[in-house]
Amino acid sequence: MSYQFITSAKLPTRHGEFDIHIFENDAGQEHVMLTVGLSVAEQNTDAAAISSQNAPPLQKDETLVEQPIPLVRIHSECLTGDAFSSLKCDCGPQLNTAMQAIQETGYGAILYLRQEGRGIGLTNKIRAYALQDQGHDTLDANLMLGLPADARIYDMCGPMLAHVGVKAVKLITNNPDKVAYLAENGIEVVERVPLLVGVNDMNAEYLATKRDRMGHLLDKNINTAIHLNK
Numbered sequence: 766m767s768y769q770f771i772t773s774a775k776l777p778t779r780h781g782e783f784d785i786h787i788f789e790n791d792a793g794q795e796h797v798m799l800t801v802g803l804s805v806a807e808q809n810t811d812a813a814a815i816s817s818q819n820a821p822p823l824q825k826d827e828t829l830v831e832q833p834i835p836l837v838r839i840h841s842e843c844l845t846g847d848a849f850s851s852l853k854c855d856c857g858p859q860l861n862t863a864m865q866a867i868q869e870t871g872y873g874a875i876l877y878l879r880q881e882g883r884g885i886g887l888t889n890k891i892r893a894y895a896l897q898d899q900g901h902d903t904l905d906a907n908l909m910l911g912l913p914a915d916a917r918i919y920d921m922c923g924p925m926l927a928h929v930g931v932k933a934v935k936l937i938t939n940n941p942d943k944v945a946y947l948a949e950n951g952i953e954v955v956e957r958v959p960l961l962v963g964v965n966d967m968n969a970e971y972l973a974t975k976r977d978r979m980g981h982l983l984d985k986n987i988n989t990a991i992h993l994n995k
């Protein structure tokens with residue numbers, strides 16, 4: 766699958782102003798990147814394309830100040846959590862906290878990947894929720910539908926980060942798959958920043974299942990974690 770940068774613009778939010786960049790894959794699926802303090806890598810700008818046709822290659826400026834490592838969140842789409850403030854998961858609070866943290870550092874990105882429901886899509890996620898209403902956990906519900914526990918891929922992250930010249934990150938996640946993907950694809954994860962926010966009575970079991978059955982790096986005491994509920 767190949768991924769193409771399409772367009773970008775400014776996006777003011779209640780957390781501060783981001784640049785929003787749209788990428789599309791061969792199937793026309795759109796992925797989104799929000800950035801703060803990151804510039805489009807020189808080889809990706811129109812100016813660079815023109816200058817490379819007409820001028821000798823640019824020499825690296827030895828006097829350039831080294832940039833800090835950007836704070837990055839790879840976030841999979843969750844319509845119910847991100848838009849409707851669902852209490853069944855921690856997605857909305859995670860997104861908001863990450864956006865705020867990245868604004869505070871002034872240097873980073875959110876990669877918002879359109880793989881709803883861990884990649885099984887919205888309709889199947891709601892089918893899985895119906896099974897969860899009957900008492901099944903988040904993993905078994907997917908399996909009972911004949912679907913993988915997690916159908917996501919992270920292939921788009923490399924090209925998206927390359928667009929803004931990012932080769933090393935501080936990654937906000939509890940999911941070891943994301944760390945492994947980046948490491949296997951030449952993006953250094955200098956630090957994993959854990960994120961446990963928005964814990965409530967309705968999602969504590971969901972988080973415990975992700976910890977106990979899906980390998981997520983979450984503390985033993987999810988129930989006693991600070992309830993930020995941002």
Ligand SMILES: Nc1nc2c(ncn2[C@@H]2O[C@H](COP(=O)(O)OP(=O)(O)OP(=O)(O)O)[C@@H](O)[C@H]2O)c(=O)[nH]1
Nearest residue numbers: 839840841842843854880881882883903938939940
């Ligand atoms: N199938 C299914 N998907 C869910 C359920 N609850 C949330 N999701 C989806 O799970 C995904 C969560 O993705 P992320 O926010 O990237 O989080 P993560 O993979 O748990 O890893 P972190 O980086 O630690 O947050 C989103 O695509 C949600 O739509 C559920 O019960 N079933």
